[in-house]
Amino acid sequence: MKPWVAAMGIAVLAVAASSFVITSPPVYGFCVACHTRDLLTGTAPLLTGVGLLIGAYLGARQGGEVRPRRPERPVAHFWLGFLAMVASLVALGCTVRLLLRAAYGDSAAVLAVGGLAAGIALGTWILQRRARRGLP
Amino acid sequence: MTEAVASLGIGIAVGYLSQRSRLCFVGGFRDWLLFRETSLLTGVLAFALTAWVAWPLAALLGGVVGPLPGVAFASLSAGLAVGGGLLLGLASVLANGCPLRQHVLAGQGRGDSWAYLAGFAAGALAFRYLMLLVVIWGL
Numbered sequence: 229m230k231p232w233v234a235a236m237g238i239a240v241l242a243v244a245a246s247s248f249v250i251t252s253p254p255v256y257g258f259c260v261a262c263h264t265r266d267l268l269t270g271t272a273p274l275l276t277g278v279g280l281l282i283g284a285y286l287g288a289r290q291g292g293e294v295r296p297r298r299p300e301r302p303v304a305h306f307w308l309g310f311l312a313m314v315a316s317l318v319a320l321g322c323t324v325r326l327l328l329r330a331a332y333g334d335s336a337a338v339l340a341v342g343g344l345a346a347g348i349a350l351g352t353w354i355l356q357r358r359a360r361r362g363l364p
Numbered sequence: 365m366t367e368a369v370a371s372l373g374i375g376i377a378v379g380y381l382s383q384r385s386r387l388c389f390v391g392g393f394r395d396w397l398l399f400r401e402t403s404l405l406t407g408v409l410a411f412a413l414t415a416w417v418a419w420p421l422a423a424l425l426g427g428v429v430g431p432l433p434g435v436a437f438a439s440l441s442a443g444l445a446v447g448g449g450l451l452l453g454l455a456s457v458l459a460n461g462c463p464l465r466q467h468v469l470a471g472q473g474r475g476d477s478w479a480y481l482a483g484f485a486a487g488a489l490a491f492r493y494l495m496l497l498v499v500i501w502g503l
Contacts, residue, residue: 231392231407234385238378239414247419247427249370254430258378260463263371265488273368277467277481279375284471286376287383299475308459309466309483310490312452316463317491319448323389323462326449327408331415334432339442340449347453348390352397355457 242328250274255332259325261316319343379468388465390456 238258245257256262263274288294299305316322319340321329326344329337381387385407392405423429456462459480461469466484470477 229381229385231385231387231404232410234381234387235407235411236414237381238387239411240418241374241377243415243418243422244427245370245374247422247425247429250367251428252430254432258374260467261484261488264484265492268485268488269492273365273371275368275372276375276378279372279377280379280382280464280467281471283376283379283381284383284468285379287380287468288472291384293383294473296473297475299479301476302479305459305476305479306483306486308455309480310487311455311483312459312463312466312480313484313487314491315448315451315455317448317488318444319452320445322464323452323456324411324464326452327389327412328415331412332419332429332432336441336445340445343446343449344390344453345393345449346446347450347455348393348457349397349453350450351390351454351457352394354454355394356398 238324239328239331242324246328255325255329255334258328259322261313261322262320262325265313265317378464379471382464383468383471389462390453391461391465394457 242258246255247257250256258276260277260280263272263276266272266274267277285294319326321337321340323344326337326340330341386404387407388404389408389411392408395401395403396405419429459466459476461477463484466477466480470481
């Protein structure tokens with residue numbers, strides 16, 4: 229499936245969920261970070277993260293892409309996940325919700341998407357520098 | 365209960381679509397910077413554009429979205445937005461995918477993504493209790 233086709237479907241689902249199901253706080257129908265936080269802290273029973281794992285497994289099984297692999301750098305990834313969650317909660321949304329909010333017209337989210345782009349550029353620069361030095 | 369069922373169903377649908385398409389919200393810009401590859405980037409742009417069109421359409425159909433928070437502490441929230449976004453982009457590129465993509469990779473069996481999700485959960489709890497401490501200390 230082309231990424232843009234999937235993305236359009238996801239956008240419609242997320243907007244519909246925000247408009248008709250989870251209407252408060254605003255633009256809250258889909259968020260990978262906030263919904264996981266709400267579930268873990270007992271604020272709201274939002275099972276988005278669990279659903280993602282199930283849906284991804286089903287898709288991977290259909291395509292023959294389920295490949296259990298041992299973690300190679302578990303400690304580094306643990307802290308990257310930690311950082312990503314804290315950053316998302318500070319910016320008031322994961323990558324998906326930031327774009328949803330920006331599309332809704334939230335100026336703070338437009339700023340956050342700008343920060344996101346800068347962070348991606350910085351990360352990519354670090355990757356390139358590592359690759360040039362032959363580091364993993 | 366409605367929320368639980370809806371979020372689970374939407375999660376499954378989004379997880380399936382993301383897995384079949386390899387969609388990643390940081391991978392788009394990263395791949396363009398690294399290889400001038402636009403396949404994932406068109407996904408990100410299509411998402412933003414579709415949402416931009418879908419918001420008013422949903423409102424026409426009777427959808428209700430609560431008001432956006434006011435502009436109090438505007439400069440603080442602007443700084444937090446930019447800083448949070450920057451950190452999120454950086455961590456996501458180094459972890460090889462945005463939070464959504466990490467869930468998909470974990471569903472496919474990538475061990476590093478399970479370690480990432482453990483950190484993701486720990487981050488949520490740490491942030492909550494740190495905020496509580498700050499609030500109590502502030503009082």
